[in-house]
Amino acid sequence: MLDFMGLMKQAQAMQSKMAELQGQLDQTLVEGEAGGGLVKVTMTAKGALQRLAIDPSLLNPEESDILEDLIVTAHAQARAKAEETLAEKMKEVTGGLQLPPGLKLPF
Template sequence: MKNLGEMMKQVQAMQSRMAEAQAKLEQATVTGQAGGGLVKLTMSGKGAMTRLDIDPSLLKPEEKDILEDLIVAAHSDAKNKSETMMAEEMKSLTGGLPLPPGLKLPF
């Protein structure tokens, strides 16, 4: 039972670190871009879009389809960066705890 008690202590410590990590991620931001920087999208570490910057040269009716594609691409870029940031944070949190591979804890 000693191992179970030690594991419970580790789980409690990890829960505390996860709460801190969640607060940190809410404050962090990532910026994705597309079209060589013509469209930039900023997201919080938790995935909420906080800013969209569109170069004025794209604000032409004939550029509508291109602009829409660039917004989607910028969002994808920012989302990938956000997921990488979250994965790195989780890696640092669970380093000492033996968790099964592929287990995703709630964030």
């Protein structure tokens, strides 16, 4: 019975850390860029877009497809950084505990 109580305490501590992590992820910003920095996307580690910066040299209506591609690329890079940040923070919270395959925590 003592093992069960210890396990419950660990679960409660992890739940508290997860709530704290949620707040941190809302405040953590990641940036992706494309075209040598001509397009930059800034988002939270939870994936909320915060800023899109486009160099004025790209604002040529005849080349809008290039701009669209650069925006998508910058967003994908920022998203990858957000996922990497999330994975690092999760390791801190779980203490390196390996979660079963397919188990996703509520993010």
